[in-house]
Amino acid sequence: MDDFKVVNGKNGLFLGAPSKPDPGTRSGYRATVRTDRATQERLDSAAYGAYNAAVEKLVARAEAVRPAPIKEQMAKAAEAASKENAARPAPEKGKEARDAR
Numbered sequence: 001m002d003d004f005k006v007v008n009g010k011n012g013l014f015l016g017a018p019s020k021p022d023p024g025t026r027s028g029y030r031a032t033v034r035t036d037r038a039t040q041e042r043l044d045s046a047a048y049g050a051y052n053a054a055v056e057k058l059v060a061r062a063e064a065v066r067p068a069p070i071k072e073q074m075a076k077a078a079e080a081a082s083k084e085n086a087a088r089p090a091p092e093k094g095k096e097a098r099d100a101r
Helices: 037-065 070-087 095-099
Strands: 005-009 012-016 019-021 029-031
Touching: 005 037, 012 037
Parallel strands: none
Antiparallel strands: 005 012, 019 029
C-alpha cells in the first residue's frame, strides 16, 4: 500500500486514502482509491496495527539511546573514583616522609 496517511484527527486516528490534486472539486483533491465499508475497516485495522508497532519500536529505540539520569552518572563516577583511590598506596606520614622530600 502506498500513499495512505495515518492522521491523528479530532476523533482519534484515521487512515487517509491517497488523493491527487483536482481543481474541479470542492476540496481541491480527489480520492484515487474507492473501497467499500468492509474493505475500509480491514485497511484501518491493518494500518492501526502497523502504526502502533512502529510507534512502539521508535519508543524502544529512544529508550535505548537515552542517557542515564545525572544522579546515576554521578553515583557511578563516585564509585569508580573510590575504587581508584582504594587501589593507590597511602601516603607516608611522619617525620621520615618529610625528610625524604
